[in-house]
Amino acid sequence: MSTPTPLAGRLVALRTKDEVRASLETHSAYVIEVPAKFANVVKDVVQAAVPGFKTSEISHLRRVVQFKYLPPYLQKQFYPPTRLPRGDEDNPAAPALLSTSPAPAPRDGSEDSAEQLHLVRYFLLCPTKHIQHADLFALLRQCPPFDAKNAAAPRVFYVTVPALAPISAEQAALWTDKYWPISYKNTNPYGPHPSLVQRNAAEIEGEAGGWLALANTAGKQISEKCLGEEIGVVVVDRMKGTPHVIAVAGDCRWRSPTGTTEEHTGTGNVMAHAVQRAIAMVAKKRLRAAGTDPALLDRSLFCDSPLTAVEKEYYERDNIASSGYLCVDLDIYLTNEPCVMCSMAILHSRFRRCIFTTRMTHTGGMTADSVDSNPSSAGLKNGLFWRPSELNWKFLAWEFKQDGKGKKASAVASAVPCKAMLHV
Template sequence: MSTPDAAASSIEPLGIVARRGQLLPLKTKDEVRAALETYRVYVVEVPAKHANAVKDVIQAALPDLRTSDFGHLRRVVQFKFLPPHLQKTFSPPSRLPRGDEEEEPNVSEDALAEELDAVRFFLVSPTRYIQHADLLLALRQKPPFDIAAAPPRILYATVPALAPTSAEQAARWSIDYWPIAYKNTNPYGPHPSLVTRNTAEIQDEVGHWLALAKATGGQICGLGLGENIGCVVVDKTSSVSKVIAVTGDCRWRSPTGGPMPKEGHGNVMAHAVERAIAMVAKKRLRVARTDPNLLDRQLFCDSPLTDLERHFFAMDNLLPNGYLCVDLDIYITHEPCVMCSMAILHSRFRRCVIGRRMPLTGGLSADVTIKKDNGGIKPGNGLGHGIFWRPSELNWKFLAWDWVDEDNTDAISSIKDTMHV
C-alpha cells in the first residue's frame, strides 16, 4: 500500500502542495488495435433444440474455420441477450409475418415472447470464410432446414475482431456489438489485476511526486536554462518511499553554464528524463564508493543545479547494486519524447506516471486521444508508439499511467503539444 504521510513529509517542508486527481492506465498499442478493429459475421436464426446440429453443419462446410479466432464472442445467443440494435433488426422470428405483410391479429405479446424464446441466434463465421449463397446451400441440405418450407434466415452483425481487455470493455461491447465472453484477462497488455494492484499502491502518492516534479522544473525554467518540465525518481521497494533524484529540463543551458538563445530544439541530451537517469547512475557510483565524477558529461548536465536537485541528490538512499533504474518509478510533468521514452525503457524503470499527454511528440501513449479543457477527451493526431508495453518487439516493459487533475485543468499549460519533452 502507498504511504501518503511519508510522501507528504518529503515535500511539505519544501513548501510544495500535492496535486489532486486520479490515475488512468495507458493503453498498449495492441489494446488500441483491439478496440478499433471489427468485421462482419453471419448469424443464423435456428430452433433452440437444433443449435448443436447447425454447429455440425458449419464445421463440415468450413473445415478450415478457426473458432479460436473469435472465442471472445458468444456462439449461440438467446434473443433477450442480444444488443438492442440487433433485437430491433432480428425480430420478429422468421415464421411470424415480417416487413410489410399484415400482422396476424391473434399474435399476442406473450405469443411473440414464446416464439423468440424458442429460437437461438447462431454466430456462424466471419463473412470472408464463405459466400452467402454457399452458406445457404449448406444449411438447406441438413436438418432442420432440409424439410422447412422457408429458407434459413441468414442475418449479419458487426463484431470486435479481438478479445476485450477489461470487464468494462466487454460489457460495453456486449451492448454495442454482440454478447462477449470475457475471460478476466488482457491478452494485449498487463493483466488487469496487475494494473489494479499497482495503481492502488501508488495512487495516494502520485500527487505529491508530480507536484515535486513541477516545482523542480519551475526552478530550472526560472533560471532560463530549460522549459517548465520536471521529473522525479522514486524508490518504493520498501515500506517507505524514497526520492532518489529530481531534475528539471536543461535544454537551454550553454556549455559555459548560462542560458543560451532558444533556437531549434536545444540540447536534447539535457531533457529532464536524461538528467534524472544520469543522476541515478552517479548516486549508485557514490554509494559504491566509486568517484561519481567519472560520469561527468557536460552534454547531459548531470550535476544538480538548483536547491531542490541538490537536496535530494545529496541523500545516500540508493543501494549500490542493481542495474541502473531497476525497480524505480519515474514521475514526469509531461509525456516524454521518443528518445526519453526509450531511455526509460532501457534503464529498466518499473513504473511511469505522466502529468500531461503530449500526443504529437510523446513516445509512451498508444492511442491518440487528448484531454479537453472541460476534462473530457477528443480524438487527435499522434505518434501512437506505445513504447511502454511492446514485449514482442522491445526487451523490457513497464506500467504507465496518465494523471488527470481533479479540477480538470492543465497543471502546466505553457508547453506546446509540438515540443519534445
Template sequence: MAADALPEAPTTASAPLPSGKLVPLRTKDEVRASVETLQAYVVEIPARFANSVKDLIHEALPDFKPAEISHLRRVVQFKYLPAHLQKQFYPPARLQRGDQDTSPLSLSPCSTPLPPSPTGNESTEDLFTKDEDLVRYFVLCPTRYMQHADLHALLRRNPPFATMHSGPKLLYVTIPTLAPTSEEQATQWSDVYWPIAYKNTNPYGPHPSLVARNTAEIAEEAPTWLALAATAGSKICEHGIGEKIGCVVVDHSRETPEVVAVAGDCRWRSPVGSAETHAGGGNVMAHAVQRAIAMVAKKRLRMSGANPTLLDRSLFGDIPLTDAERPYYEKDNINPSGYLCVDLDIYLTHEPCVMCSMAILHSRFRRCIFAKRMPLTGGMTADTVGTTDVPGKGLQHGMFWRPSELNWKFLAWEWKSGDKDAEQSIDDTLHV
C-alpha cells in the same frame, strides 16, 4: 555547491495537483483490439438444433477456427441481445401474438418460400412461434469465409431448415475482431456489438489484476511526486535554462517510499552553465529524464565507493542545479549494486519524448506516470488522442509495452484531472 550550479531562487513548496485519477495507458495491441471489427453471419434457429448447425458449419469450413470468435457468446437468447439488434431481429413469436413489427428485419435476400412440407411432418417453423424462449441467435462465422448465397443454400439443405416452408433467416452483425482487454470493455461491447464472453484477462497487455494492484499502490502518493516534479521544472525555468518540465525517481520497493532523484529540464543551458537562446530543440541530452537517470547512475557509483565527479559531463547536466534537486541527489539511499533503475518509478510533468521513452525502457524502470500528454511528440501513448489543431494524430508508439519488439516492458499511467487551466505553456512540438 558545484562550481557551475545555479544561484538559488527562493524556495517554494510544491503546490498540490488538482484532484484527478491515474488512467492506465493502453498498449498498441489494446488500441488495435478496441477499433477493429468484422462482419459475421447470424442465423435464427430453434435452440435444440444449435449443435447440429455448429457441426455443419465446421465441417463445411475447415479453414474457419472457432477460436477466432471465442470471445463471443456464440448462441444467444433474444433477451440478451443488444437493444439495437433486438429491434432488427424482432422475433417471430411476437408477431404470432399479434404484436406490430415496426422495425425492419435483416433478412437474407435468399429467403424464398418453399413448397409446403409433406403432410404429417411438423414444420420447424412451428418451433419459432410456440415459445420465443426456444429461439436462439447463432453466430455462424465471419462473412469472409463463405458467400451469402452459398451459406444460405448449405443451411437450406440441412435440418432444421430442410423442412421449413421458408428458408433460413441469415442476418449480419458487426463484431469486434479481437478479445476485450477489460471487464469494462467487455460490457461496452456487449451493448454495442454482441454479447461478449470475458475471461478476466488481457491478451494484449498487462493483466487487469496487475494493473489494478499497482494503481492502488501508487494512487495516494502520485499527486505528491508529480507536484514535486512540477516544482523541479519551475525552478529550472526561473533561471531561463529549461522548460517547465521535471521528473522524480522514486524507490517504492521499500516499506517507506524514498525519492532517489529529482531533475528539471535544462535544454537551454550552455556548457558553461549560462542560459542560451531558445532556438531549435536545445540540448536533447539535458532533458529531465536524461538528467535523472544520470543522477541515479552517479549515486550508485558514489555508494560503491567510486568518485562520481570523474564522470561529470556538462553536456548531460548530471549534477543538481537547484535546491529542488540537491537534497535528493546528496542522500545515500540507493543500493550500489543494483542495475541502474530497476525497481524504480519515474514521475513526470509531461509525457516523455521518444528518446526519453527509450531511455526509461533501457534503464529498466518499473513504472512510469506522467501528468500531461504530448500527442505529437510523446513516445509512451499508443492511441490517437490529438490536439485541437491536429485532431486524432499522435506518434502512437506505445513504447512502455511492446514485448515482441523491445527487451523490457513496464506499467504506465497518465494523471487525468478536470482542471482545464493546468499548465499549457509547453509547445507540443518540443521533445520533452
C-alpha cells in the same frame, strides 16, 4: 525546503498499442436463426465445411444467444422470428408444430409470438470472410430443420462484431450493447493483466500527487534559471515499503555545455532533457554508494550534475544501493509525457512504473491513442511502455488526471523566451 502541496487527481492507466487496435477493429460475421435443438447440428455442419475457420477467432463472442439477450438494435432487426419446427415433432405428446411457413410471426406480443422467441436461438456462425453467402445458404438448406419439406428458408444476417477480445469488464459490457453479447474472461491479452494494474495503482495513488508536485517544483526552479522548459522529473524507490526520492531533475535543453544560457530556438540540447539528467544522477549515486568518485561520469553535454536547490537536496542523500541495473524497480514521475527518446531511455534503464500529468501530442512516446477526436491531437501513438514482442522491457504507465482540469494535451513552447532574456 518546504514540501509542495500535492496535486489532486486520479490515475488513468495507459492503453497499449494493441489494446487501442483491439478497441477499433471489427469485422462482419454470419448469424442465423435456428431452433434451439438444432444449433449444435448446424454448428458441426458449418465447421466441417469451412476448415479454415478456427473457433478461437470468435472465442470472445457468445455463439448461441436467446432473443432477450441480444442488443436492442439487433432485436429490432431480427423481430419477428420465422415460424420454425420445434424439433420435437416425433413426440406424440408434444403440442402441434409451429407452421413451417415462412410467414412472419405476429407483432402484437401474442403467446404464439412469445413462444417462438423462446424456441429459437441466434447462432453466430463464423466471420463472413470464410464462406460466401450463397454457399452458406445452400449448406444450411441441407441441415435440419431447413431440409424438411416445405420448411422455412434459413434467415441469415450480417452482424458487425469486435475482431479481438475485450480488455476489461467495462469494455465487454459496452460491446455487448453496441455489437453482440461478449464473453469476458477477466484478462487482457493485449497488455498488463487488470489485476496487476489495479494492484500497482492502489499502491501509488495516495502519493502520486505529492511526487508530481515535487516534479513541478523541479521544473519551475530550472525554468527560473532560464536553463530549460518548465519540465521536471522525480525518481522514487518504494521497493522497501517506505518510499524514498532518489533523484529530482529539471529540463536543461537551453543550457550550453559551458553552462551559459542559449537562445530558445530549435530543439536545444536534447541530451539534457529532464529524464536523461535524472537517469545520470541515479547512475552517479550508485557509483558514490560503491565508493567510486561520481565525477568520473561528469559530461557537460548531459548536464548531469544538480543545478538547483531541489536537485541538490535529493542528489546528496545516500539512499540507493550500489548494486542493481541502473533504474531497475524504480518509479519515475514526470510533469510531461516523455518524448520518444526519453521514453526509450526509461525503457532501457529498466524503470518499473511511469506516471505523468500532461500529454505531449506531437512528441510523446508513451501514449498509444488520441486525446480526443480532434485529428490535430492524434499524437504519435507509439505506446512504448508495453510492446513486449518488439522491445526487451515493459513497465506500467499512467496518466495523472488533475481534478478541475479537462482533457489536456500540449507541446513545449520552445520559442517562448525566458524572463531573464527579455529586453525592456
